[in-house]
Amino acid sequence: DIQMTQSPSTLSTSVGDRVTITCRASQSVSDWLAWYQQKPGKAPKLLIYKASNLERGVPSRFSGTGSGTAFTLTISSLQPDDFATYYCQQYDSYPHTFGQGSKLEIK
C-alpha cells in the first residue's frame, strides 16, 4: 500500500496568514492526488483533485501543486471558515490511502 504522510499534523495560525501543508507519498502517484477539508461532525469536502485542479465552488485562495511523491496545499490568506482538518488522498492505486490529516488551529 502507498503510505501518505502529511506535515505538519497541527498548525497554529491566524486569519490572513499564508498556510502551506505538505503531503508526501511513499511511491509515485503521478498527479492522482486530492485534498479534502473536514470540519468537526461533518463529511469531508473535496477542495482539489488531480493535484492542482480546484473543485467547482471552492474559493481561489486554495491551490495545490506537485506531482510524483511531493505535494502541497496552499491557502493564500486564511479566513475564519478555513480552520479545519485537511487530508490528502492518493488515488493512483488501490487502496486509495489518506494522509493522517493536518489540523489548522487558531493562534
Add this chain to the structure above:
Amino acid sequence: QVQLVQSAGEVKKPGASVKVSCMTSGYTFSSYGISWVRQAPGQGLEWLAWISGYNGNTKYAHKVQGRVTMSTDTSTSTAYLELRSLRSDDTGVYYCARDFVGAGMDVWGQGTTVTVSS
C-alpha cells in the same frame, strides 16, 4: 441536485454484521463509482471500498477484505456496504461518496455511525 443519503446509525455486538445503505439521486448512477470511507472516533479518514456504478466491479482495503461486501441496486440507485464479524475497532462513522475516475470524491453522504459494543 446530487444527493447521497445514508441509512441511520446502528449498534451491533461483536461478531455481528451490519449493512449500511447509500441512496443516490440527481445524477446517472452508472456514470460514477461509490466509495466508502470510515472515521474512527477522534481519528483520521480511512478508505475502505469502491464499487463501479457501471458494472459492479469492486475494490477493498486489505484491512477489511474477507469481511466486507459492497453491492448496488441500480433500480433504486443505491449502494450498500456490508461488514461482517464486527470488532470494536470497526466503531466509527461510515461515509459514502460519489467517486469519478480521476476526479476524486466530490459529493458525500451525511455519514452513518456504527457502534460495536458488547
